[in-house]
Amino acid sequence: MSNRSIRPIWPWFTNLVTAVTTVARGMLVTLRTWLGTHQAGRQTFTEEFEYPELGAPVAARYRGYHRFDLTTCIACDQCAKACPVDCIYIGKERAEGAKGFRVTGYTIDYTKCMFCALCVEPCPVDCIFMGATHDLSSYSRDGAVVDFSRLPLEVAWGKATLNPTAVAASKTATRPAPGGLNASV
Ligand code: SF4
Ligand code: SF4
CATH class of the missing domain: 1.20.5 (Single alpha-helices involved in coiled-coils or other helix-helix interfaces)
Known part of the structure; x- marks a missing residue:
């Protein structure tokens, strides 16, 4: 060979x-x-955390889905200007009989958001923070577009979990949640 x-x-x-x-x-x-x-006798994730009813613990400085306080936002646009991917959309109208604006919409498009937290830093009234919610499953892209002003205040502010059911319900709301600021700056 x-x-x-x-x-x-x-x-x-x-x-x-x-x-x-x-x-x-x-x-x-x-x-x-x-x-x-x-x-090691470790339990499965769902046995340990009973997810999604009980969420998994996250670090104190974890950057999850935002928390937003409609009652203090003054619609100054600072967060939207700081956002590098332009995914914050703020609706506002002049407040009758007072200075400033009333927030009519505060939408974050989570198909674009990269959880960088740059929107949190410039807020003059500390009404937006990164929250602890780490998922927001939905069947369509529309479910990832969240108008915080249409959510119940306790859900938007993170006292109750930001969940797909609340987001879906908020899509049918025509006005901001009751309790929003009647504007004065
Ligand atoms: S976390 Fe970053 S990308 Fe997301 S809305 Fe805030 S500034 Fe924009
Ligand atoms: S969240 Fe803060 S920075 Fe953004 S519009 Fe409201 S007050 Fe201004």
């Missing part, structure tokens, strides 16, 4: 060995983690 016919076989063979050993090593890591999980 000539050298010419033997040479191409070795690279193919070594590639095959590399592929098989790489997969085997990966599976060993999986097996080790799986055995470690069960030997």
Whole structure:
């Protein structure tokens, strides 16, 4: 047999060995983690946290879905101007018989938001914060567009969980939630 016919076989063979050993090593890591999980007696995530009824604990400075206080917002637009992806839309109207504006809409498009928190820093009245909610599942993109002014105040401000049901209900509201600021700056 000539050298010419033997040479191409070795690279193919070594590639095959590399592929098989790489997969085997990966599976060993999986097996080790799986055995470690069960030997340590760890519960599954849902057993431990009863998610979604009881949320998973998050760090104090966690940047989740926002908390927004409609009762103190003065519609100054500082947060919207600071947003690098322009995903905050503020509706406002002149307040009759008072200075300033009344908020008629405060929408964040979570299909664009990157949870950078730059909108939180410039707020002069501290009415927007990053919250602890870490998911907002929905069947359509519209479910990820949240108008905080249409949510019940306790949901928007994070006292109750921001959840898809509340967001869906807010889509049918034609006016901001009662309790919003009647404007004065
Ligand atoms: S967290 Fe960042 S991207 Fe999201 S709304 Fe605030 S500024 Fe915009
Ligand atoms: S949330 Fe704060 S920064 Fe944004 S419009 Fe309201 S008052 Fe201004």
